[in-house]
Amino acid sequence: MISILRTMALTFLHLFHKKETIQYPEEKVPLRPRWRGRIVLTRDPDMGERCVGCYLCAAACPVDCISLQATEDENGRRYPEFFRINFSRCIFCGYCEEACPTYAIQLIPDFEMAEYNRQNLVYEKEDLLINSEGKYPGYNYYKMAGVAVGVKPKGGGSQENPPVNIHRLLP
């Protein structure tokens, strides 16, 4: 009996607490930057496509909803020819972002993706690629890698010596 009264009292007290319910969609939800929502493909500081088509996100994805094909430009720079995410399958686990060695694929705080037609949940590269570096500014994978694909010459990286002169035999 006492416990019932106590419960009723507590419930009654809640009338005077701050409301958690918000009037969505008129009122927007405050979301933290690390909130895992809609996936985007970002660009590097030089506004080149960050994704190098390494397939690691696709391999990491537990529901296998990422599919892409890597290709190269005339300098040999790798980028995805197509990049498709089937959001009707995605569980927003963020494994793809974790796997990505270039910070290209990022989950952003946006969940407003509802569609009447499931087919519209299939996003292609045009739908995913944004003109921004996203959450991780400043990183350009091709400046760190050893290849010369039009971003820096061989040996031009900060942690690289100039190319070896192979005719030099001195110790």
Add this chain to the structure above:
Amino acid sequence: MADISIDNIPYTVAEGKNLLEVCLSLGIKLPYFCWHPAMGSVGACRQCAVTVFKDVNDTRGRLMMACMEPVRDGLYISVNNASARAFRAQNIEWLMTNHPHDCAICDEGGACHLQDMTVLTGHAYRKYNYPKRTHLNQNLGPLIHHEMNRCIQCYRCVRYYKEYAGGRDLDVFAAHDLVYFGRAHEGNLENEFSGNLTEVCPTGVFTDKTLRQHYTRKWDMTMAPSICPHCSLGCNVIAGERYGSLRQITNRHNPFVNGYFLCDRGRYGYDFSNQPQRIPEPLIDNVVATPEILFNKLSEIVINNKLIGIGSPRASLEANFALRQLVGVENFYQSLSEPETELTKKILAINQSGTIHTPSMADIERTDAVLILGEDPTNSAPRLALSLRQALRNQPLEEAESIRVPSWNDAALREKIQDQSGPLYIAYPRSTKLDDLATHTNHLAPNAIADWAFALAQLLEQPDSPPASLSNQNHADLMAIAQTLKRSKRPLIVSGMSLFNEQILQAAYRIALALNKQDQKTDLALILPESNSTGLALLQAPSIEKAFSRASNESIDGVLVLEQDLYRQFPLEKVDGFLSRIEHLIVIDQIHHGTTSKATIVLPSTTFAESSGTLVNSEGRGQRYYAVFVPGSEAIRPAWSWLNDLRQIKGGLQVEELDQHPDLLSELIELLPEFAGLDRVGPKPGYLIHEQKIPREPHRFSGRTAMSAHLTISEPKPPVDTHSPYGFTMEGYRGLPPAPLAPYYWAPSWNSGQAVNQYQQDFNGELKENFYGFRLFPGPVQTPVSWSAEQPENISNGDIELVPFVHIFGSEWLSSLSPGIASLAPKPYLALSVLEATRYGLEPDIEAKLQIGAKTFTLTVQIHPEMPEGIAGIPYQIMGLTGIEWPSFGKINPETS
């Protein structure tokens, strides 16, 4: 057998091996880089360190390189003690100090031995905070991509390229930690086996350039065991597909056939199947036909008409047999000319006769003296030339046995034998790539090769009555050759039909027989042109020329041509004449060509990667290839399936009643005793492991729910494979399948191709379960081979004898359609001796006209000082030089009349 103890666990292992090999075959994950199962140990990379103890009481032990340590009884070692592990981790860390941050864009990634070994040793963070050394790359041609920064200096590439494959243009430059592996000058790699570098190199320095065009990670490919369709040796390959196109060919280990290596034609020839010339839909009079119209038309033709069928040496046994059963034995021909048919018949008779042993490539590597008559193996059966190179080390190695160095100790043995090579004798009209190893070469015209070989045969048969017609010099040479061949333990004669000369074949056979008498095992390897030449020959069909003459005598309503372009084989007038007498021409093929353009009905067939089938290689080994994927269009079907449908329709069945899964192989075996045992080429249709199929896709296959989502959001049902041990998805048995059935090599911790070491109990030996094909030679009925009397030579006036030079790149049609191979194929040339060139007033690099029959070709002149006079060489069946009947004669720069 030796009793050893590894980490306190006792094992009994075979003696004579090194410790690394033994550990790997016991499934112990010992990292290594420089050791290779076919190339042995050099102890260069220092990665395979283990601790060897004096005995049970020794607690300190000393670090030894396992690959350099022979197994001996009582050996007491530890792989996992702290000091060995620390040493290996340290070693990797040092190797990685200069390694670029490339994995994401490195084609080796996901199939990288360096990645695997790094993970195995536990190295994860780079402590070395100084700049990395960098290297410039070279353009090594259309097949191999070079990215030198990734090198870890294991020296496998140069050891393979120079020492194993006999290449001269890849080497190591510079010094100490700056060493560079590449060519002296940028340019195409010249060796025909350069593609193996992509598998031999444990890192991403050498990668497959054709794969780059449609790059796919190994874990994303659907793969199945396949057989290379580009020559008669039948090398075992793994073919990989993604998004409906064939992406890559890698080596599949078959200890009897190709071992660990492929040739570049086989590795890079696959791209033909992705070309726009593929036939996508069935055509009636060049218009795409719907299934109903097509089947109505086909039924009408097969039921009401007299049809003949032309079988093909590049179509599977099943397809050829289905055609034979459809048209009837008496109406079944093979698409070879009369001379070719005779030659293949002879080769078959020799192989079936049981009088001489037909060697596998593994056997060839065991021979110790080689005589090559009228063949250029590097071009006509490339992988065999690589085996010959190994065979030629046997005699010097045997002499090196006195120093008691084990056979895997590569560096020591190479040091001992230096550049000594066993006896190799070559008779061919021009110099070949193997000449650099030859004891004696003889550049002769085809008939002269036969005469020379007959003289040798006679010397061997009757040493006391030497042939009369020889000069002294020739006689002395022949005596020396005869002596060496007789002395050798296991001589090998290599010959074939690429010069279209039956007498060379006869002489080769006589020599082999004569040697075989001397209480020594002799091998005779006869090279054929196509992947299923032997299989087709076993069906014993008459040549197509019999069909040509039949068509001119009686009326034939229709012809069914299976996977062959008649215009490539025969002169235009001849084929046109034949086809003009025929009302219905049905052509089944994968790719459009001259004959499909004339066809009333064209039926698209699958490539080797899109269907299953059986091929018989030149050694008589029947081998099975399995469909890697189902082609995107239902209209593309296996040739045998089209033909079997037609056969049932002819038998009165309706389209709905057709049996789609005939057991053609069993029917064939029942009908023709020559094929008995062929059902043992692979497991029975219902084969399962623990009630499960073997998956064609690795367990990390990605994109399943997205790859077709743009077409429809619901994933389609995957195709079901009811008659092979394989499933089309990643579901199924997850353990290691028996090695010969492995659709790809993967084992826990081993993602690269080196995972093959986890499939083997015994490197280079018999493996866990035997499905390595089934040998049909010698045949069940062994009849002695008889030869007709000498054929008259039919040189017509003013004509020069033409010699066909087979080329690894360009002479085989399917591979020549792959862009990489096509760019390496020779341009049409006319090869002449100095004397002939002067006679015709020709100089190198100018253009000359060559008239063959009614057709005139324009060719670039090449002068070959070593060639004999009286002949002119042209490349065999390359683009722009087809429609020539062999043997052939021609007029150089004919007077225009």
